[in-house]
Structure formats: C-alpha cells, structure tokens
Amino acid sequence: QMDGFEMVRLIRLTSPAVPVLFLTARTALDDVVKGFELGANDYIRKPFQILELVVRIKALLKRNRQGVAEDSNLTLCDCSLDFASQHLAVGDDTFELSHTEAVIIDELFRHPNEVVEARTLMYRIWQNDDYNNLNRLHGFIYKLRKYLSKSTGLELLNVRGIGYKLAVNPASLNNAPPAD
Known part of the structure; x- marks a missing residue:
C-alpha cells in the first residue's frame, strides 16, 4: 500500500x-x-x-x-552515553537507562541544539506516532531531565507542540573532553 x-x-x-x-x-x-x-x-x-x-x-x-x-558511545559536554550497555554518565554520576530512555537520549545526543520532534522519538520507540504514546514519552523525558539536571553543560528543553531540544551551553564546550 x-x-x-x-x-x-x-x-x-x-x-x-x-x-x-x-x-x-x-x-x-x-x-x-x-x-x-x-x-x-x-x-x-x-x-x-x-x-x-x-x-x-x-x-x-x-x-x-x-x-x-x-x-555506540557518544559524548556531549560532561555527559556520555554508552548505548550498548544503556548507561548515561553525567559528571561523576552514572545512571542505568531503560532501552526506551537510551533510544531517546541517543536521538537527542545526535542532534544537539536541534529540535527533535516528538513524533520522531515515538517512531523510533514504538514504530508509530499514536497520540496515546505522547504521555508515555513525556514520562520518559521527565526522568531523563532529572538525570541531566546534574550536567553543567546540557539542558533538556520542551519545545511546546513540537518536541524536545538538548541545549548545549557554549561555555561548557571549552572544558569538555574530546568527543568519541
């Protein structure tokens, strides 16, 4: 079809x-x-x-x-994602992620300072953009925002009606380790 x-x-x-x-x-x-x-x-x-x-x-x-x-390993400012093991390191803290959380943060890490549409995330996770999944997505974003709140260089923002943006503080890039 x-x-x-x-x-x-x-x-x-x-x-x-x-x-x-x-x-x-x-x-x-x-x-x-x-x-x-x-x-x-x-x-x-x-x-x-x-x-x-x-x-x-x-x-x-x-x-x-x-x-x-x-x-499979991405680094941005003071955060790094090991997608294979589903671990997110933020500064000195390490968080074990669910597969869904790892998929979301992977997509955001690959598009820093860009708006990632909610429907794109829903397609990657659930293979559809059913409106009923939007609340589930918000729940995962809420949890990821708590993890990233410990970062000195990244902030996870809502872009109302569209999606999310992983904002990078330009000042933090000067002190960041080299990207993988």
Missing part, C-alpha cells in the same frame, strides 16, 4: 542506522536524487547484474558494522 520512497521515510524515522538499498525500475535522475535525499545508502537500477547486487550489499553491511562500533 506504499511506495519505496514512503517506506524509506518510515524506516529512517524508526531505525536511522538500518542500511537501505533501492533496487528499482525507476531510473529517472529525479527518482535517484529523491531516494538518496530520503536516506537511501545505495540505489541500483534494473536491469542489474547479480554480482553487482552482492558486492553492493556486502559494502553496505561492512559500512554498517563499522558505523555501529563507532557510534
């Missing part, structure tokens, strides 16, 4: 790291551009040779494995 473009848009909302390869008969340059703009990692036009498909899939999987290893 949906085309590939819509499918990629939904994949990127729920699982930004999943590698996506278009395999399509749509060969117009506009289609290729649209596919990449929506988040495709590669685009193969029909007809194709099976060896080319295999080589491109192997390359995507190799890049994806490397990216996961590099991106």
